[in-house]
Amino acid sequence: MNKKALSAESRRKMVLSVVLAVICVIYVLPVAAVVINSFKLNTFVKTDTFALPFGDMWAGMSNFVTGMTFGNYPFLDSVKYSVIITILSTALILLCTSMAAWYIARVNSAFCKLVYFLCVFSMVVPFQMVMYTLSKTADTLRLNTPWTIPIVYLGFGAGLAIFMFVGFVKSIPLEIEEAAAIDGCGPLRTYFSVVLPMLKPTMISVGILEIMWVWNDYLLPSLVLNITKYRTIPIHIQYLKGSYGTVDLGATMALILLSIIPVIVFYLTCQKHIIAGVAAGAVKG
């Protein structure tokens, strides 16, 4: 009897495993298709999308070579600008919003409550609402370069970051900071040597959410940046289609492959933090 139940249970698990394995393969297929087609001659990408790139179809590295200058813009420049914008924006957001959140949570004056309320409110405002006016404002204030656009990201992205940091700061017991104050720490020193180290887990979550947002963002930089000069990777890929009548699909796939390799490497190295961070952002926001 017991044995029978056990074998039914293990059979059920077997079936589940097989189903999951099949879904897993389906999940990997699109990425595999990108890899296959980035080594395929352009003429075959549309007709033989799912064939392996052997024989006549083999393009070697030629797609990657054309891809570098494809779209009248050097691909490596867009990689450079994407990296600059992502790093600067994330660093700026983490530093400024965590300081502001600590101040808001600890001082808790009427003004702080107003700022906090506005931040929560900004989380439910879709970008389309401010798209036109924000791009005009950024133009006027010359925030349209990769080195100044982080200020725009800080402004539009402050909501979620402040929300998450305030939630965490409120859970830290006040006694630790009081002890620091009694020992003669000023607010600045208290923040940087006592509070900041404790914020690390939330820093990682917020940092990951911001990196994923800024790196993949298309609309905001395409409206704010001067795109004849500065393109990020998503802008670059979108403009491949716009600038040519018939698109070189092989070269496009080569560029897409190059742009998702760093993302996948990043994911596999900090997978645990990424999943935890995304879950934290979802449940709260």
Add this chain to the structure above:
Amino acid sequence: MKKELIDLKKKRISNSSSIRRATRMWSPLFLGPVIIAFTIGFVWPFLWGIWLSLCQFQTTSDAQFVGLGNYIRTFQDASFRYAFGYTALFAVVSLVLINVLAFAVAYALTQGIKGSNLYRTVFFMPNLIGGIVLGYIWSMIFDGVLSRWSTSILMETKYGFWGLIILMCWQQIGYMMIIYIAGLQNVPGEMLEAARIDGATRWQTLFKVTIPNVMPSITICMFLSLTNGFKLFDQNLALTAGQPFIIQPGGTSIKTTEMLALNIFNTFNMASATAKGTAQAKAVIFFILVAAMGLAQLGYTRKKEVQQ
């Protein structure tokens, strides 16, 4: 004893308020940068946007107040009404599919199968790829399949619709799965045990014990997928950009796979004198729609937290 305690408390309060006073002196440093950026990046564009939705303008300097004309034009705009219906249909269909599939996968992954971690890793991966890139990957795949019948995803509305649904399922199932797994792991083991001892079948346990216990996760995921569906832009632009379009009797055209966000974006880029004002009015309506869903979600999670 009691007096001492009160004294201690008083001391504590004065202590923390003196800290607070000291901190306040540093407010320009702590709060300043965020306030300035937040004003530039959100508060000012938001207020200006509301004002401009009541104006007719080609550039920001020639704005003239016209009252509610833009809003009236928005409601008369057939392409906007179409985009609204299309977006709502898309949001509901994707909500149902994504949540049912994500729950099923999460349930399977919490049954103690070997390799669960590997599956979880793979299913979540598409979330890291940006919408534009996703759109081009899938447009290649769909065209690769449809080219056998010598057609393409741009040729028919239903291809574009289901194509986008497949794309969004591929991207979002992993995300919702993570939230469901967290919920499923919090179902009390004793309850499942009790159900088993009482002779409940697997399905009875699922519907009578497990699902009621993960109801908070289900609600959050439904809200998330609903707002994601409504706000969708990048994937829509990259996959079909609204094509194919139909010409209306009046000479205007409707892009049949164009969703609300893309409709607003395209209206901003139209040449007519009233286009930008109308686009801004559409954006305000869009904001009210999305904000209502977001606030409902926020209110719901708050209420749950209070109950716990």
